Amino acid sequence: ERKKKYNHEKEKKYPGHEKFGFMKVVDENFDEIAFINLTDPHFFGDGFDNERCTMALDWVKNVANARLVYGGDVFDIASLSGKTDPHQSVLNNAHSIDLAASDLYIGKVAEKTICGIGGNHDAAYANRLRDTGISPLKHALEKFGIQYFEYSALIQMKVGNHYYNLLLAHT
Numbered sequence: 001e002r003k004k005k006y007n008h009e010k011e012k013k014y015p016g017h018e019k020f021g022f023m024k025v026v027d028e029n030f031d032e033i034a035f036i037n038l039t040d041p042h043f044f045g046d047g048f049d050n051e052r053c054t055m056a057l058d059w060v061k062n063v064a065n066a067r068l069v070y071g072g073d074v075f076d077i078a079s080l081s082g083k084t085d086p087h088q089s090v091l092n093n094a095h096s097i098d099l100a101a102s103d104l105y106i107g108k109v110a111e112k113t114i115c116g117i118g119g120n121h122d123a124a125y126a127n128r129l130r131d132t133g134i135s136p137l138k139h140a141l142e143k144f145g146i147q148y149f150e151y152s153a154l155i156q157m158k159v160g161n162h163y164y165n166l167l168l169a170h171t
Contacts, residue, residue: 021149025067025114025157031161034066038042038074039170042094042121043105045076054106060109068109070118070156075100075136093136101140110144117149119170125150 040057042048060066077093100106106113118124122137138148147153153168 001158006043018142019069021147021153022114022156025155029158031159032063032065032159033165034060034063036060036064036066036068037071037168038068039071040073040119042076043072045098048076057105057108060112066112068113068156069153069168070113070116070141071168072117072123073121074106074116074119075142077121077136080137091099097140098135099138101143106140106146107144110146113144113146114155115143115147115149115153117151117153117168119171123170 028130036056041053043053060068075096077096116137118135118137122135124133124138135148135150141148149168152167155165155166155168158163
């Protein structure tokens with residue numbers, strides 16, 4: 001009940017705070033699409049595989065009909081309440097946001113990215129970031145004009161002669 005009150009009642013006082021969204025994707029109309037849901041890479045956290053991530057982003061960049069969404073937990077922000085210990089983290093949080101938002105990562109595929117939503121590690125409501133109220137994913141995506149949604153997004157896209165509705169949520 002307390003979480004519900006925090007999520008729905010308090011935030012209504014701040015106009016423009018988008019938690020849920022609808023996007024109609026107007027793009028080239030391909031007969032086929034490679035829809036990539038990049039979820040839980042935990043950039044620069046424990047278990048992050050830079051080589052594998054780079055290979056995947058290069059693939060998206062070089063495949064004409066590939067489109068990407070970030071499905072949450074893109075970051076693994078080091079905090080006292082999270083798995084990654086801020087005292088032992090290789091990168092501090094500010095540097096990890098800057099690096100992720102560079103042309104090596106998010107910037108590399110920005111023109112092919114539809115949107116992003118927050119997860120429990122990188123959304124302002126997240127159990128690991130609730131005390132800060134800051135979403136590192138939102139800030140990284142804003143640099144490239146990519147739409148961010150706090151909880152979920154309904155994406156409508158046309159592939160060939162058919163319309164598809166995709167619900168994106170980090171649950």
